[in-house]
Ligand code: AMP
Ligand code: FE
Ligand code: FE
């Protein structure tokens with residue numbers, strides 16, 4: 001008998017950032033790294049842009065790694081840091097493009113405010129330095145942190161966030177984000193499978209708080225949750241699996257690879273170093289067919 005997808009344990013990683021947003025490895029470089037590590041598939045999930053997908057898909061065909069196009073969107077659900085992953089978005093969907101370009105425009109308004117605060121705090125950075133650091137990709141706080149390191153204001157990215165850039169720190173500036181429902185609608189309009197990213201790493205203080213968001217998102221069309229995530233403890237993974245079972249959601253897993261910006265993350269290695277199996281992706285593809 002042929003093995004079925006239920007048996008497919010080839011390793012995958014469904015959450016990867018490239019230079020199109022705040023990762024520091026190019027889309028092709030991410031695919032090459034996946035190949036080197038023996039991964040069967042990776043998903044490109046850059047913040048607020050799909051600009052890295054085409055290059056990764058092309059490279060994947062060249063070297064024999066399956067590439068899943070995707071995107072990651074921040075949603076407005078204070079005080080949590082809530083992110084939606086969307087898998088297989090159709091390029092050119094006007095609803096999704098509107099949400100993504102709105103998010104990028106708000107970044108354009110926010111970055112100068114952060115730089116102004118940093119200047120007041122004795123860490124001047126010019127807009128030109130920041131844009132050069134981002135190399136044409138979506139500019140995020142990790143790029144600001146990288147310039148701060150280079151200029152000697154901080155030793156490393158963690159210090160930049162802890163002392164200046166993290167929520168609650170003196171140079172933190174919030175940015176406008178879409179409400180959960182419009183973001184979900186836009187993903188669904190583009191036939192992207194919507195998945196809640198890292199549910200146990202949103203800053204929730206209780207399981208009830210996570211569940212309340214999941215319930216609201218499910219009502220608006222959420223299809224899955226990212227249970228396997230390096231920052232999730234074993235107990236938190238179990239909590240996600242239970243939540244998925246209760247709401248009939250599929251389960252995904254990914255590392256949030258950002259290259260050297262998150263040096264502790266190894267592509268393809270989930271919580272406790274486990275491998276995430278291809279059968280998760282097989283289920284995701286079935287969900288895509290049903291959209
Ligand atoms: P932004 O999109 O500009 O709001 O920046 C968010 C990104 O910064 C996240 O995707 C992470 O890559 C990184 N990040 C956010 N919070 C922290 C933190 N406390 N420490 C390190 N990196 C962080
Ligand atoms: Fe990021
Ligand atoms: Fe995220």
Ligand code: ZN
Pocket residue numbers: 015017045072256
């Ligand atoms: Zn991410």
